[in-house]
Amino acid sequence: MAIGRSVSLYSYQQAYYLGQLDLEGCVAAAAATGAKGIELIPEQMPVGRFPNPWKQDVEWWKDLMAKYGTTPTCMDTFIDFRLFNRGRYLTLQEQVAFLERDLRLAAELGFPVIRVLCKIHFDVLEAALPIAEYYGVKMGTEIHPPVMIDSPYIDGFVDMIERNHTQWAALIPDFGIFARCSCKAAVEQQIRGGFSPEAAWLIHDQVEAGRPTEETVQKLIAMGAAPNEVAAARSMGGLPTYNDPAKLLPLMDYVCHFHGKCYELDEDCNETTIDYPGVISTLKQADWDGWISTEYEGQRLFHDEGCPDLADEVEQVRRHQMLLKRLIGE
Amino acid sequence: MFEKFMLDPSDPIENVVRNGVIEGIKIKVRIPYYRGVMLALVQDAEVTVGDKVFSRDQMTFWVRGQEYHFEDMKTITSVRWEFGEKAELFVPLINGLPEYGPTSIRVGIQILVSYSPFNRMSYAHMNYDRSASGGVCR
Numbered sequence: 001m002a003i004g005r006s007v008s009l010y011s012y013q014q015a016y017y018l019g020q021l022d023l024e025g026c027v028a029a030a031a032a033t034g035a036k037g038i039e040l041i042p043e044q045m046p047v048g049r050f051p052n053p054w055k056q057d058v059e060w061w062k063d064l065m066a067k068y069g070t071t072p073t074c075m076d077t078f079i080d081f082r083l084f085n086r087g088r089y090l091t092l093q094e095q096v097a098f099l100e101r102d103l104r105l106a107a108e109l110g111f112p113v114i115r116v117l118c119k120i121h122f123d124v125l126e127a128a129l130p131i132a133e134y135y136g137v138k139m140g141t142e143i144h145p146p147v148m149i150d151s152p153y154i155d156g157f158v159d160m161i162e163r164n165h166t167q168w169a170a171l172i173p174d175f176g177i178f179a180r181c182s183c184k185a186a187v188e189q190q191i192r193g194g195f196s197p198e199a200a201w202l203i204h205d206q207v208e209a210g211r212p213t214e215e216t217v218q219k220l221i222a223m224g225a226a227p228n229e230v231a232a233a234r235s236m237g238g239l240p241t242y243n244d245p246a247k248l249l250p251l252m253d254y255v256c257h258f259h260g261k262c263y264e265l266d267e268d269c270n271e272t273t274i275d276y277p278g279v280i281s282t283l284k285q286a287d288w289d290g291w292i293s294t295e296y297e298g299q300r301l302f303h304d305e306g307c308p309d310l311a312d313e314v315e316q317v318r319r320h321q322m323l324l325k326r327l328i329g330e
Numbered sequence: 331m332f333e334k335f336m337l338d339p340s341d342p343i344e345n346v347v348r349n350g351v352i353e354g355i356k357i358k359v360r361i362p363y364y365r366g367v368m369l370a371l372v373q374d375a376e377v378t379v380g381d382k383v384f385s386r387d388q389m390t391f392w393v394r395g396q397e398y399h400f401e402d403m404k405t406i407t408s409v410r411w412e413f414g415e416k417a418e419l420f421v422p423l424i425n426g427l428p429e430y431g432p433t434s435i436r437v438g439i440q441i442l443v444s445y446s447p448f449n450r451m452s453y454a455h456m457n458y459d460r461s462a463s464g465g466v467c468r
Binding site: 010013014016017018019039041044045046050078079080082083084085117119200235237300302303304306307 | 331332333334335360364365366367368370371373377380404407410412413414430444445447448451455
């Protein structure tokens, strides 16, 4: 099928939160862009109830997919591994139990893949392989900033897949790992949050120019920046870490899905921070089959108190789908 | 996250009356996170009304008509506060809100996000005027 276009309903979180779109409204908005795939976070927009929908909820969901000509692509899951906050993490067995809860729900709703957060250790996925096989649902671990493609974690994950000769564990790269810089709205939000404009733009410019983090930190310290500004430069806090798309090539056999992260689409339907042309041309070169889900996250940059503006999620998703369509060459 | 929308100024704030005495107020609040969570993950809350500060253990949390003490919520995994859903905080503000004039109200909620190193209180603020908002004392 080559590359298919999907929309993660996460993209419409603001409209849903404010009661402007319900679950069907989100699916309708996604379908109106021409996307044929739907990605869902059931803990955000439950089908009936989470985690145990009634039979009629499941039927309603399947009818909904049929009505809009869409198909479920990926279901995003969470394991709250610090659930009881008693200074301990959930044990491996407890985490597997949550994974089973989510795999069962995904199978019920017709999702072939679940997204597992990158902070969940692959030991948990390895232990859950028989469960994933039983339900016929793949577990895709997200490659999300600050995780880099070249990392011991990804190497270990791939070793685990190979060791088990399994198709039930895979990778879901998030396009955020191909971001060259943060967008203007993100810098403006930092400034509203108390960063000095000089520090906020310095961090932005340094990242855009591909300068090393330590150099940025030293420059900030030299200009008398506040500790939280220095910490922001050091942390993942919205700061991109650019990976060369070519580094995907040896991993393509393990990639089951993509999150098309986006923050800001301009009027010409270009994403202003992420290397979309580079990544999509790599996927075409590898002849990769699968879905890319639009995951618009720029609305969040306008949600701080006192921010006068709001993002138009429906329009931003439409523009992102236009970008994908153009690059895929539909 | 969602600080701008945690409080909806068009929601009336009710005085809670028991045995003819105004024991406090109930403030509606939405979750400052991008998904719903089990109650065990609602880690902290704080409300400031005028110059009075109320901490977590002075208040109770109401979701879909049921009251919970924060201490008890630490172990509750079977009940959720859904994304976008309005829960209520009961704040023991003796005599309730004044009938006229704006009162400054600030609400803080902290959700425990397992994967985040930056867990902290999210705050929202509003100036609430009972006489202007239609928030009639009940």
